[in-house]
Amino acid sequence: MQLYIGGLSDNTTEDEVVALFSKIGTAESVRVIRDIGSGKSRGFAIVRMPNNTEGEEAIKKLNGLMLADRQVLVARMHETLPGEMEFREWLRDNAHEVLERIGVRSAQTVLDFGCGSGVFSIASASIVGHRGKVYALDVRPGALERLREAASRKGLDNIETILLDRSTVSIVLENESVDVILLYDVLQEIQDKPGLVKELHRILRQDGLLSVFPMHLGTDKFLNMINALGLFRFRERYGPPGFPSASEVINFTKLIP
Ligand SMILES: C[S@@+](CC[C@H](N)C(=O)[O-])C[C@H]1O[C@@H](n2cnc3c(N)ncnc32)[C@H](O)[C@@H]1O
Numbered sequence: 151m152q153l154y155i156g157g158l159s160d161n162t163t164e165d166e167v168v169a170l171f172s173k174i175g176t177a178e179s180v181r182v183i184r185d186i187g188s189g190k191s192r193g194f195a196i197v198r199m200p201n202n203t204e205g206e207e208a209i210k211k212l213n214g215l216m217l218a219d220r221q222v223l224v225a226r227m228h229e230t231l232p233g234e235m236e237f238r239e240w241l242r243d244n245a246h247e248v249l250e251r252i253g254v255r256s257a258q259t260v261l262d263f264g265c266g267s268g269v270f271s272i273a274s275a276s277i278v279g280h281r282g283k284v285y286a287l288d289v290r291p292g293a294l295e296r297l298r299e300a301a302s303r304k305g306l307d308n309i310e311t312i313l314l315d316r317s318t319v320s321i322v323l324e325n326e327s328v329d330v331i332l333l334y335d336v337l338q339e340i341q342d343k344p345g346l347v348k349e350l351h352r353i354l355r356q357d358g359l360l361s362v363f364p365m366h367l368g369t370d371k372f373l374n375m376i377n378a379l380g381l382f383r384f385r386e387r388y389g390p391p392g393f394p395s396a397s398e399v400i401n402f403t404k405l406i407p
Contacts, residue, residue: 151198151199151200151201151202151205151206151226152196152197152198152226152227152228152229152230153171153196153197153198153199153205153208153209153224153225153226153227154194154195154196154197154223154224154225154226154227155167155170155194155195155197155212155222155223155224156193156194156222156223157193157194157217157220157221157222157223158182158191158193158194158195158217158218158220158222159191159193159217159218159219159220160190160191160193161191162182162191162195162217162218163182164180164181164182164195166217167180167182167195167197168180170212170215170217171197171199171208171212173211174204174207174208174211174212175199175201175203175204175205175207175208176199176200176201176204177197177198177199178198178199178200179197179198180195180196180197180198181195181196181235182194182195183195183196183235183236183239184236185236185239185240186236186237186239186240186390186393187240187390192239196227196230196235205226208224209224209225209226212224213225228338228366229366230365230366231366231368231395231396231397232394232395232396233393233394233395233396233397234365234366234368234395234396234397236393236395237363237389237390237393237395237397237398238335238363238365240389240390240393241334241363241399242269245269245270245272245273246273246276246277248388248399249270249273249274249277249332250277251388252359252361252388252399252401253330253359253401254274254277254278254330255277255278255329256277256278256279256281256282257278257279257281257282258278258282258329258330259278259282259283259284259285259327259328259329259330260274260275260278260282260283260284260285260328260329260330260331260332261284261285261287261321261323261328261330261331261332261350261353262274262284262285262286262287262332262334263287263321263331263332263333263336263346263350264287264288264333264334264335264336264339264340265286265287265288265293265294265297265311266288266290266293266297266335267293267296267297267300268286268293268296268297268300268301268309270332270334271284271286271297271301271309272297272300272301272304272306272309274330274332275301275306275308275309276304276306278308279308280307280308282308283308283309283310284308284309284310285309285310285312285323285328286309286310286311286312287311287312287313287314287321288311288313288314289313289314289315289316291313294311294313297309297311298311319340319342319345319346319349320349321349321350321353323353324353325352325353326352326353326354326355326356326358327353327355328353328354328355328358329354329355329358329359330358330359330360330361331350331353331354331358331359331360331361332361333350333360333361333362333363334361334362334363334365334399335363335365335366337362337364337365337366337367337372338365338366338367343375344375344379347375347376347379347381347382348379348381351381351382351404354404355404356404356406357403357404358403358404359385359401359402359403360382360401360402360403360404361399361400361401361402362376362399362400362401362402363397363398363399363400364397364400365397366397367397368396368397369387369396369397369398369400370396372397372400373400376402380405380407381404381405381407382402382403382404382405383402383403383404383405384400384401384402385401385402385403386400386401387399387400387401388400388401
């Protein structure tokens with residue numbers, strides 16, 4: 151089982167985290183997640199415990215505990231692939247620059263599918279400006295509420311939130327109505343991945359861009375899946391130079407079957 155431990159101080163080491171989990175059971179590996187550029191801790195670590203019962207016990211006993219004067223959060227998390235957690239942090243820190251680099255432009259319409267609290271919706275909204283629009287879609291009303299609050303604090307009035315129903319991939323938007331679709335760190339939660347890709351193909355304009363960060367799936371697996379559908383053409387992979395990650399930002403153009 152893979153666990154997340156957050157709330158760590160900047161100088162908490164792997165050894166200290168191992169010592170903490172070893173009170174409960176075997177911690178096969180611990181990795182403090184560090185900033186790609188500076189090497190500084192991001193304040194959380196990934197812990198692998200081979201025994202699920204011990205993992206559950208660790209959550210029960212360690213979540214909320216004080217470590218170096220800080221309260222830690224311990225929870226189960228999706229399995230991660232090499233490099234992608236660091237990549238995810240980099241992507242969120244550089245959201246504005248990355249979106250401009252991949253081709254988001256003033257006056258465009260952007261759809262952020264599985265927007266969460268909206269890091270990429272907010273960055274997109276500031277790029278597309280008042281002549282553009284961002285549709286921010288999620289299944290969690292609380293996340294959309296936080297996004298609306300953040301947008302209002304920043305004076306952004308070009309984001310429309312849409313609450314989705316987890317049981318369907320259909321989206322209430324017209325055919326070929328958006329210029330850019332962001333599918334970042336959400337595919338792991340989608341049952342009908344091919345169905346969602348088909349729905350996004352319907353909504354994207356003919357010269358539009360689909361940008362995917364296939365966290366927890368990996369670039370290779372996602373490329374196999376999307377290529378088999380024959381709906382999009384691979385354009386490029388994008389990430390920080392010299393940093394290998396199993397999942398990167400992958401961009402596609404639309405194929406007209
Ligand atoms: C790990 S978060 C990523 C949020 C954001 N894209 C980011 O990268 O910061 C995944 C998000 O996908 C949302 N989600 C899960 N299932 C979904 C579905 N069927 N349709 C739309 N969003 C979904 C979750 O509620 C969550 O906010």
